Amino acid sequence: MTKTTRRTVLAGAAAATLPFGALPFNAIGQGAHDLKGTTVVFASWGGAYQEAEKAAYCEPFAKATGATVVQDGPMNVAKFRAMAGSGTPDWDVVDVTGGFLEVAAKDGLLEKIDPKLVHLDRIDPRFVHEYGVGCIVWSYNLGFSTTAFHNGTPKVWADLFDLQKFPGKRTLLDQPVASLEVALLADGVAPDKLYPLDADRAFKKLDGIKKQTVFWSTNSQSQQLFVDREVVAGIILNGRVYDAAQKGAKIDLSWEQNIQAVDYLVVPKGSRNRDAAMRLIDTMTVAENQTKVANMIAYSPTNLAGLKGIDPKIEPWLCTTPENLKKGFVMSQAYWRDNLAKLTERWTAWKLA
């Protein structure tokens, strides 16, 4: 499995003679086989995404360090909480959403990221957190059917609320996250004035399209709604539009006012392989590895140097190209950490009303 080259032998020798802490930073990245016998458990969201992470992060890490990486998942908030709460989690590195990162950090479920073991300087500072390192950026976009409209296509969120110009069923997430932001943007609030959200105003705006809305709760459902022509426009993730379009669906997206969110790699509190886990996260920060993920499934690198090697066919689908980045903004996960419970209750009540 591990190919022995002159470099790995030398690095291995260096690892054998030096205490680990004394190893220079770059030696770690270059394949000191000092983790032989260590097993790191990596948990993510399964499917094509985890396959990409496995190929881009886990395999190079295993090759370089001699560690064994076991794949597990899917990531599940209840499971994560139970594990971290027990003090001896089965998972060492977990891919979580930005929203959960904030909550878990507040609840003391995460290990602090060790800047001595992770090259945080490689990552765009907006995607670095005390308790997690951003690995991909994705965005909520205005997706639309390319065959449903005859007078142009919807461009901005206000168009989603314009039932005259763009008639037909809409789709929103079955949660206040992103839906409220979209409503306020449509109502003319500037992205930098969004938080704290004016919930009253947002729900009032949403009232206007409620009867025409189908709510989705899983990403695959959002995709299916477009494929089945059940809806003509709505909120959907950029990667999902890419996937649906690849599979022949008549769907496109607008980048105007895209709302960006980040997935992070974290280490659950009490991980028995904390240092090895940090070093797996470090492997993720390498530009080429991130490029590989992006080319496999169209999620953006957080190391902006990773944008260089992107397949030109994939590039227009990424939310972190300079152009698309300018059109969008990053969702405030801190706001949602503090307000999700309250606003979810209100969301449910609004749906029932």
Place this chain on the structure above:
Amino acid sequence: MKSIDSRIWLVLPAVLVLAVAFLGPVGWLLARAFTFPEPGLQNFAAIWERPVYLKVLGNTLLISAVVTPIVVLLAFPVAHLMAHGSARLRRWLIFLVLVPFWTSLLVRAFATAILLQRHGVVNSLLVALGLVDEPLPLLYNFVGLLAGCVQVLLPFVIFPLYSSMVRIDPAFMKAAATLGASPVRAFVRVYLPLTLPGLMTGGILVFISTLGYYVIPALLGGPRQQMISQMIQDQIATFGNWGMAGALSLVLLAATGGMLLLLQLTVGLKEVAR
């Protein structure tokens, strides 16, 4: 004094499994209702104070109350044909009822969605036949939820009903006719009461199963068909609020218990267990 049946030891494994895999965790969750995040009744106070919880609970009970009679009405003729038809017909019917029973709930929910969607089989057919001009809204609303629940729950009524019906001696109906009862009267006074045990068992199974439904309302229902299990799931998976989840579960359990009590008072559970 009667000595204890020595076969009682044979149930021990089942009881152990239930205790470890069911009573323990469920008890733990329900206890959290009173202890998480701190000891007290704050979770119940929250449910009481914030109208959305009681509204969803009411919604859940209402949906179950609508689903149950529909399932029973649809199941009755099937069970009847199964019990009194030819052996060949019975085998076919049992097979047809069992096939979907073996299929995963999720698969069936998605299949139902495919049938009912705007450009789905049902709507395309209706439009092609000229019965409607516009596709009917059959999905992501009460109709979709109903279609999903009813088709999934039918076997739960068909089989208990069938087992009640096969035990009815056909001579009873003849006797009633001989004594001057019209077919309707014979059915209402003789046949129907004899099917009651199966009817009640099936009805209760359907009602209680529907109360706890999660996948079907999430996939086929609309915004107004939110059910209590979805809220319990949210509390655990999104908010990590075991206390609220426990409290909601306890309220659901109490509602279910209340229904059973009502049944005991009106019909009598002995009737059902027979």
